[in-house]
Amino acid sequence: MGVTLRAIGRGLALRCPNCARAPLFTGFITPARRCPACGVRHMRERGEWLGSTETTLILSLPFAALAWLVLGAVPGLTRDARFALTFVVFALAFPFVYRHVRGAWLGLMRAWEDGAEGAGEPSGLEWEGLAEDQAERERRQAERAATRRRNE
């Protein structure tokens, strides 16, 4: 549990969950594929971020709720304007919340996958390799089908 919490904490702080020596993101919301300090792969599987988006949605709602309450105290503000401004606050909060949620999410994923021993690192490169194999298989199948049609 200590390892998991440490990895989540490092991710939440936008640092590599494995070593904390390098930043997790290369851009504002673009995570580094690999940690430049320890070499651990961050991006391993397609779709492993899915839950982080939903979590971000939920965690961004309090910002919208707060904006709604604060804007309610502004005299002369129409309900439509209040709603529009609340949405703007929500939209602005979302990417900031997303970075930290995604970092924490990544920490959780790495802790689950690697375990306390740091063993067994399923690799994104392996996944990419499988995707390439699949594309190659499909290309050959299409070629064979085309050859068969020509020979008939």
Ligand SMILES: [Zn+2]
């Ligand atoms: Zn690292």
